[in-house]
Amino acid sequence: MSNQLLQASLAHGTLDDVRSLCLWKFSQADSIEPDAEAVCKASQSLAERVEHKELFDFYVSLFSEKQFLSIENRNRLRLAILVLSQAVRWNVGFSLQSAAHKLLAPLLQDEEGDQFGRALPQQCQSLIEGDCLRQAADLLHALRKLCQHNHGYGESIVMVLDAALRDNRIPLCLKLLRAAKPTLPEHIFAERCNVFLRICDEHKAYDSINDLFIGPKGGDRRPTSIVNNKLSESSYEILAFACTQSESWDKSLRRIFSYTFAKVPEAQRGRILEARSFLTLRRIWDSTRDLGRVITYSNGMEPWLRENASPSAMRSWRLALLEIFISAGKIDLAKNALDRFSAEGLSPSDSVSIAMLMLANKGRWESLDRLLTIAEESRALQFDPDTTERFNQTLDFYVRQHSSIESWKFVSRAVDKLGFRPNHVTTEVMLKGFVSAKSIDLIPKWLRYVHTLGRNFEVTARVASMLLTRFYREFRPSHVLIMWFCRNLISVAPSLAGTHHYVPLLKEAIGFDMRKNGENRAHGEDRLQLLEGIKGTVALPCPGYLWDGQLFLSQPEPGNVNASGASPTATPSVRENTIGIETPPEQMQDDSDPELPSMIHFGELRESHDSDPVHDLVLALSLKDYVKVSELYHNSLDASGLPSSPLALEIAVEACIRLHRGDRTAAEGLMTRARDAGMNVTCAMGPMLIHQMYHLKSTDKKDANNLRITTIEYYRMNDEKGWPVKHHVGVTAANTLINNGMPEHGLNILQAVYNSGWASRRPLGIEAITVFLKGYAALFSVEGVEWVLGTVLHQQMRIDHKFLRTLRRAVSDFARNARAQRPTFGQKSHYAHVHSLAHGLRLCRERRAAQLQETKTLGKRLITCLAKNADYQRQPQIQADSRHELEDTIFGASKKVPRSPPGQSDDALSPRRARRAEKYQQTVVRAIRAEKSLGRRGRRLRAIAADDVRWHKQYRAYLRKPLVMSEGKLASFRYSLPTGLDQS
Secondary structure (H helix, E strand, O other), rough: OOOHHHHHHHHHHHHHHHHHHHHHHHHHOOOOHHHHHHHOOOOHHHOOOOOOHHHHHHHHHOOOOOOHOOOHHHHHHHHHHHHHHHHHHOOOOOOHHHHHHHHOOOOOOEEEEEHHHHHHHHHHHHOOOOOOOHHHHHHHOOOOOHHHHOOOHHHHHHHHHHHHHHHOOOOHHHHHHHHHOOOOOOHHHHHHHHHHHHHHHHHHHHHHHHHHHHHOOOOOOOOOOOOOOOOHHHHHHHHHHHHOOOOOHHHOOOHHHHHHHHHHHHOHHHHHHHHHHOOOOOOOHHHHHHHHHHHHHHHHHHHHHHHHHHHHHHHHHHHHHHHHHHHHHOOHHHHHHHHHHHHHHOOHHHHHEEEEEEEEHHHOHHHHHHHHHHHHHHOOOOOOOHHHHHHHHHHHHHHHOOOOHHHHHHHHHHHHHOOOOHHHHHHHHHHHHHHOOOOOOHHHHHHHHHOOOOOOOOHHHHHHHHHHHHHHHHHHEEEEHHHHHHHHHHOOOOOHHOHHHHHHHHHHHHHHHHHHHOHHHHHHHHHHHHHHOOOOHHHOOOOOEEEEEEOOOOOOOOOOOOOOOOHHOOHHHHHHHOOOOOOOOOOOOOOOOOOOOOOOOOOOHHHHOOOOOOHHHHHHHHHHHHHHHHHHHHHHHHOOOOOOOOHHHHHHHHHHHHHOOOOOHHHEEEHHHHHOOOHHHHHHHHHHHHHHHOOOOHHHHOHHHHEEEEEHHHHHHHHHHHOOOHHHHHHHHHHHHHHHHHHHHHHHHHHHHHHOHHHHHHOOOOOHHHHHHHHHHHHOHHHHHHHHHHHHHHOOOOOOHHHHHHHHHHHHHHHHHHHHHHHHHHHHHHHHHHHHHHHOOOOOOHHHHHHHHHHHHHHHHHHHHHHHHHHHHHOOOEEEEHHHHHHHHHHHOOOOOOOOOOOOOOOOOOHHHHHHHHHHHHHHHEEEEOOOOOOHHHHHHHHHHHHHHHHHHHHHHHHHEEEEOOOOOOOOOOOOOOOOOOOO
């Protein structure tokens, strides 16, 4: 009877029933082993109706009961392993290793290792026979730390791993090999690795190879697994080829590739060289910007590629070479290569897409329009992943020089005429363009547009941080304002609460303000400290407030603020730094290093730097931690000593000069080692040149011709290598001459840069205009100062407080000069130009105030837009068959035209209904056109028009519902006047 009660409780009872019966039976029976086995075998059925953590605690307490000690040790271990094999599928609230330790640690004694070594393989064999490989792998993973050196554990690993290899279960093999590495002998582990590599190669699962043998992207890649001489030559060939398939090509990956490639016989290196050819081509260009080295390597590889490379490898090499020519600005070389490759069989799609990219890079938009027309007529452009990527690059160029509407039309033309389908990169380019153009209202419209094309785009925390980063880099608000924007966004849109996505932006903003705007360094360091260690969805810290010069990181309680001093909202550091513009050269020196010049011009980081160490380098430089800059730079070098990027070298040189108090020896050593590693160091000459300008002798510093030649040569060399133009060297050279009493020569340098092609690609900013103003003021040139004012106001340049300070000083100098000359002229008319300049100063102040407010308003609009779209995409999608019910819910059931009964066509309208519908439509049209002065009839028609407006508002609300059609696309509608027909 008791056995039947126990079986019934195990099948249908509660856990309390099972516990009570077990304890009662254990206290009554002489042999509890059958009952214990029944309870343990019922763990799977109990887990279906009992909370998992409570059930696991029940088994842990059960195995610790005194009655269980009477069970033979071998059987106790077998039952515990049986329960653990089921518990690996439960949610017990802690890790599998912790669960195994809780259950088995009290049972495992030194003398019971052999018994455990027999029980575990038996359980694994049972799971394999039941086709429960994943469960067996989870069981072994749970026991990894507890008994990985037990011989039975190694036997079980081999058994389950062989079964997973036979079934080509690559993810399970990956998990088991990680557990097997510290357990199995080298030769056995190498044999399984050889089989695993062969299977991954057959299934093109190179990501799995990289995860096991190389490590995750951006992680700590240590080739411990491949330092095993037992691997076969074919395995090393597969490993080397897998390295070439990785999206990343960082220092650790290059080191691992070199190790594995050296162990591959020359006869087996064919496909590795194929895949590596264009990757090496890109790496040489990205690291050195030496077009001569690229062409030399290309000419050396081309004969081998023509004989041995596959068509796909040859195509990749050609396209890489063409794109390098385009990025270098060598359009003639690109055109000649394109003609040659087209004659050799380059596809029309590749030819057209590359030609589009060349024209966009050159800014020849009319020619691009004609090329698109030809492509539409000839159908020569077919979009594959490569051509789509080049179209997106072309779009990126287009967006920078065209309005948002023109950019939208450019994409829609490609969609309608060329069959282009926007992907997530297209949408990101357009959204960033909308932010730059202040067209925030177009963001939801674009998202709906791509949704109607069947290309859903989800607004995530990553996307939100990307757009906020673009907003910050375009308009440079204060880091305090950015912190509030990010906090508010996470507050109103919890789905965008990936805090770690926003931390890099906040660090960049704080560092920028500390470098450029004289932000109190202690306040910036305090706020940076708050951001350290933030992970997951933890709330972003509050920026705090300033009170009497002190930073309080918690908000003030009502009534606790003293009456003395200004209110926190009026704190100058927040008010003055709402827009951060680059510091003019005369203020570039840091407070602690007044005699040192600065090349700190890293405020405009590009998206390409988001994944490299540049952000950490810039932040350390902002904190004046030059030792840390040096450490980060050396950690980022690859095995050959090549810097991770040109900007990293430039920052390291700047920090090195400052660390050694102006001594250039160490900085020159950095550049020499980078040059020996293969980098063209022209890009990093800026800090060295500025240092030379500030440390020349007085007689040499006034040598305007020498400074002019040096500056123009710097521009020319960087332009030849394809580096982005930086005007800081030219501006600093001009400022040096102006400060030394030679404003004419300083203005000549600025004019040469201003009128050059370099300025057309990257216009001069407010920093250069400030130096222009300083030079014209030194010459007392009213026309020059008026030109500066007209340029700033007409081009809508962002004004900073340093420009205003320079302008205010210039107006004072003009007024002082006018007073000094007044006895000579004796007329008030001599003050006319002073009044004109004072009026310009007033306009600039008003413009700056308007810009501050505009930036704040634009940021609020962006936050609202992102939150609204995040909430919208969480709404459930409405299927087409539910449309009638939704219409009736929103608008009410139609009283004019009832729904057609089943079997009757909606299109079949009686003549009477058709006349009524036409009459109603004409009435509505007349009502909308009615004037207010139509008397009583006009009032009636206006009432009808008001009803029509209300109907339109309801219909637009209806359209905001995500209605999905049968083919999976979002429904697209046109707004029009109602016809009076209640049709679908």
